[in-house]
Amino acid sequence: MDIVVLIKQVPDTATRIQDRVKDGRVDLDGVTWVTSPYDEYAVEEALRLRELHGGTVTLLTLGPERAHGALKDMLALGADEAQAVWDPAFASLGTHARAEVLAAALRKLPHDLVLAGWKGVDGDEGLVPIYVAAALDYPHLSFVVGVEVEGRTITVRREIEGGKEHMTAELPALLTAQKGLNEVRYATLKGIMRVKSKTIPVWTAADLGIDPAALPAPAVEVTAIERPAERGGGRILDGSPADASRALARILHEEEKVI
Amino acid sequence: MADIWILAEVQQSADSTAVGLRRVTHELVTAARGVAGGNRVCAVLAGHGVAHLAGAIGADTVYVMDDPALAAYSPDGWAKAIAAVAAERKPGIILGASTARGRDLTPRIAAILGAGLASDCIELGTDGTALTALRPMYAGKALARVRVTSQPAMATLRPNSYAPAADAGASTGGPTIEAVPVGDASGRAVVTRVELTASTRPDVSEADIIVSGGRGMGGPEHFAMLEQLADALGAAVGASRAVVDAGWRPHSDQVGQTGKTVSPSLYIACGISGAVQHLAGMKTSKLIIAFNKDAEAPIFSVADYGIVGDVFEIVPAFTEAVRALHAAR
Numbered sequence: 151m152d153i154v155v156l157i158k159q160v161p162d163t164a165t166r167i168q169d170r171v172k173d174g175r176v177d178l179d180g181v182t183w184v185t186s187p188y189d190e191y192a193v194e195e196a197l198r199l200r201e202l203h204g205g206t207v208t209l210l211t212l213g214p215e216r217a218h219g220a221l222k223d224m225l226a227l228g229a230d231e232a233q234a235v236w237d238p239a240f241a242s243l244g245t246h247a248r249a250e251v252l253a254a255a256l257r258k259l260p261h262d263l264v265l266a267g268w269k270g271v272d273g274d275e276g277l278v279p280i281y282v283a284a285a286l287d288y289p290h291l292s293f294v295v296g297v298e299v300e301g302r303t304i305t306v307r308r309e310i311e312g313g314k315e316h317m318t319a320e321l322p323a324l325l326t327a328q329k330g331l332n333e334v335r336y337a338t339l340k341g342i343m344r345v346k347s348k349t350i351p352v353w354t355a356a357d358l359g360i361d362p363a364a365l366p367a368p369a370v371e372v373t374a375i376e377r378p379a380e381r382g383g384g385r386i387l388d389g390s391p392a393d394a395s396r397a398l399a400r401i402l403h404e405e406e407k408v409i
Numbered sequence: 410m411a412d413i414w415i416l417a418e419v420q421q422s423a424d425s426t427a428v429g430l431r432r433v434t435h436e437l438v439t440a441a442r443g444v445a446g447g448n449r450v451c452a453v454l455a456g457h458g459v460a461h462l463a464g465a466i467g468a469d470t471v472y473v474m475d476d477p478a479l480a481a482y483s484p485d486g487w488a489k490a491i492a493a494v495a496a497e498r499k500p501g502i503i504l505g506a507s508t509a510r511g512r513d514l515t516p517r518i519a520a521i522l523g524a525g526l527a528s529d530c531i532e533l534g535t536d537g538t539a540l541t542a543l544r545p546m547y548a549g550k551a552l553a554r555v556r557v558t559s560q561p562a563m564a565t566l567r568p569n570s571y572a573p574a575a576d577a578g579a580s581t582g583g584p585t586i587e588a589v590p591v592g593d594a595s596g597r598a599v600v601t602r603v604e605l606t607a608s609t610r611p612d613v614s615e616a617d618i619i620v621s622g623g624r625g626m627g628g629p630e631h632f633a634m635l636e637q638l639a640d641a642l643g644a645a646v647g648a649s650r651a652v653v654d655a656g657w658r659p660h661s662d663q664v665g666q667t668g669k670t671v672s673p674s675l676y677i678a679c680g681i682s683g684a685v686q687h688l689a690g691m692k693t694s695k696l697i698i699a700f701n702k703d704a705e706a707p708i709f710s711v712a713d714y715g716i717v718g719d720v721f722e723i724v725p726a727f728t729e730a731v732r733a734l735h736a737a738r
Contacts, residue, residue: 163548163666163685164685164686165550166550166685167550168550168551171551176547176551245526246520246523246525271666271667272546272547274544274545274546274548274670275528276528277519277526280484280513280516280517281520283485283517284517284521285520289483289485289596289598290484290513290517291598292512292513293509293512295660305601307604308509309509309660309661310509310510311508311509312605312606312611313423313603313604313606314604315482315509315602315604316600316601316602316604317600317601318601319598320597328660329653329663329667329668330659330661369525369557369559369562370526370527370555370556370557371558373541373554373555373556374554375546375551375553375554376552376553376554378550378551378552378692378693381697381712383711383712384697384709384713384714384715385714385715386704386709386714386717387714387715387716391716391718391719391722391723391726391727392730394716394718394723395726395727396726398730399727399730399731399734400730401714402675403734406675406713408618408695409642409731409734
């Protein structure tokens with residue numbers, strides 16, 4: 151079974167983004183870039199499926215040269231190949247257009263299954279993987295926390311409020327990973343050394359036969375990015391645990407009216 | 410002018426019986442009223458055995474898509490059926506819930522309709538010509554103001570962002586209920602079974618009150634005291650990443666950048682120091698309470714009220730105080 155995993159490079163989750171909001175935008179200059187954590191679960195699951203069923207794991211990203219770092223990190227975990235897609239014309243694509251570019255690249259990569267994190271932890275949109283599935287006319291299975299493949303049938307458990315849904319589909323399909331799917335392995339020193347000097351191949355718009363001008367224009371316009379209101383430090387209630395607790399319960403009931 | 414549609418979310422029991430409407434359905438009605446101006450608010454109620462819920466939604470018109478073909482959920486099948494109705498009736502705006510179902514279904518509908526979708530919004534409005542929204546990015550470390558320029562414009566709304574609309578019975582004359590024939594709803598990814606947790610507590614992502622525990626709780630066995638507090642408040646129990654990664658609590662309970670981002674009315678952080686990723690996930694809560702032994706813990710910088718001390722003393726004492734308050738009512 152051949153698997154392609156969609157990878158997105160995002161700022162490290164420890165980054166204080168709120169301090170980088172200036173003039174209606176986020177200044178990402180100098181941030182540490184990492185692989186979006188949900189994509190790591192997708193890679194791990196792909197490696198486990200390869201161990202069970204054979205085949206290959208190929209990584210695919212839409213991003214500039216710095217994003218090759220994310221591909222190399224995931225190659226070091228044991229993926230077979232990596233492919234980047236980039237073109238200066240792809241710098242400010244909307245979600246539908248990004249999905250079309252990724253779908254065009256997927257058409258050139260043989261695969262039975264596409265995996266992705268359920269969202270990138272930067273824009274937090276959670277849209278592109280499902281748009282990719284729609285563009286390829288594949289069934290999609292999202293928020294997956296358990297996977298089994300038997301022949302051409304994939305069975306998953308997906309997280310829902312207060313429980314799990316069991317779903318099935320026939321391959322080819324696309325699934326998105328939720329936390330809880332697996333524990334991501336560590337890269338081995340051998341893996342890291344192996345990918346260190348690796349050159350990541352890049353497909354441009356022309357390589358994919360895409361006319362950037364024909365891609366859908368963004369239908370969601372960002373007019374401004376704001377810093378969330380700082381919450382001031384609040385009131386510390388003194389006294390014994392019992393006294394402070396009674397005072398707090400009274401405030402929550404009488405003044406704040408939340409309990 | 411064009412109608413505003415909401416996609417109603419139905420609460421199902423383990424045997425897939427529609428037992429009611431999710432609270433977020435009524436929150437969607439409130440949000441839709443806010444952007445509707447003089448336009449109609451119409452609800453799409455899809456499933457099998459759901460028609461009896463139409464009157465309780467609070468919309469002006471309910472399109473009931475009640476059909477055996479929709480007995481089992483399928484994202485591609487349902488999206489095809491609902492998009493076909495939308496393509497014919499041309500709503501101006503389609504709003505869904507930012508839930509496991511809404512986040513799965515609405516993008517597939519948007520893909521078919523070629524519509525822009527602002528996901529996981531916490532505020533919706535219009536600027537006269539387009540749907541506008543406020544949506545958290547980076548788990549709430551930044552907020553994006555967006556305009557959705559497509560026709561229809563789509564958005565999903567995070568639960569607890571709006572007060573639920575008052576009961577539908579109040580609207581004059583009740584809603585117009587229209588049975589809409591379900592066309593091709595054949596899906597390829599299909600739900601075969603639903604497994605519900607036996608818990609009587611609400612889910613973290615939807616709860617109005619959350620009692621959350623961190624490493625300061627010392628071990629999984631001490632979460633029993635948080636469960637008791639949660640039950641006294643009708644709350645959900647959440648957890649920090651450290652606790653989930655240690656295997657003390659299930660992944661589905663994690664609040665933070667790689668877990669649930671939540672906006673309850675009341676968030677009670679017990680033994681949580683407040684890593685930047687955790688704060689991002691809960692900072693939009695309306696009221697935050699922190700119990701921690703370390704007065705310098707970052708959690709106190711976002712808390713409205715705090716008690717510094719031993720959580721093993723404070724939590725039982727606070728639970729007692731809450732119970733006493735309820736008993737006195």
